Amino acid sequence: MLDGDTVVFVEVRYRRHAGWGGALESVDVRKQAKLTLAAQWFLQNESQWAHSPCRFDVVAINGDPGAGPALNWLQNAFDS
DSSP states (O other), X not given: OEETTEEEEEEEEXXXXXXXXXXXXXXOHHHHXXXXXXXXXXXXXXXXXXXXXXXXXXXXXXXXXXXXXXXXEETTTTOO
């Protein structure tokens, strides 16, 4: 997506139960590496965006959809 002139790569994760960890925690270092590679491929193949600023966001959704799940949108999710 675009946020002004910034290309935003958004990973959406859903967890109904937290038994294996929450939705946000499921975007681990391995998943971040895969997303980074996918973004690099996109930027190499879509040259109009190659010189635009970029960021990675995570939309994490936890809970039962019938009970109104909690949504957490973390911008710049890969920045430490």
